Amino acid sequence: DAGVTQSPTHLIKTRGQQVTLRCSPKSGHDTVSWYQQALGQGPQFIFQYYEEEERQRGNFPDRFSGHQFPNYSSELNVNALLLGDSALYLCASSPGFGGYTFGSGTRLTVV
């Protein structure tokens, strides 16, 4: 039974560029949440998708956007990258409420 799969595992981007990160939820899970974990910090909630719509959003600028597909997979897009966007981006899936499973994250470095 596959858990949460995130791709890519690492990537390097230049300031001002755009990036797309991908997440495939655990089988049977229909809800996907995204978190940003800066170095030395705990994860911070970006947003959550359910039924292909953004259900809740954390305190992140509009440069951060997302999408959920009919198969429940999700993408996180970040536009106009800043150096401060360098972080580990974690995806977590759940079967509605509770029972969250995290992926191993995508390490984004902005140079």
Next chain:
Amino acid sequence: AQTVTQSQPEMSVQEAETVTLSCTYDTSESNYYLFWYKQPPSRQMILVIRQEAYKQQNATENRFSVNFQKAAKSFSLKISDSQLGDTAMYFCAFMASNTGNQFYFGTGTSLTVIP
């Protein structure tokens, strides 16, 4: 707003000994959940233990147990018989019951188990 505070950035413990990690939180919610997550070098957040705030009994999972003091808003994790595989970052987290949509994490405690 919810806040979670972990005041111990780093801790170490001898193998087979017991260690306690501290966590305090602040919330105006009456119904919520508290969690301890482990993040090894693989980066995946792994659930260690979970506590429902309405339950007075402290949660226990094998070698892991919590001391939940609701009035003091304290939620510490005790690891007994520490093993080398327990070496990891440990995060305390809060989730409100009425929304259940987002975790609020502390800044973490880096635990090293010394052989």
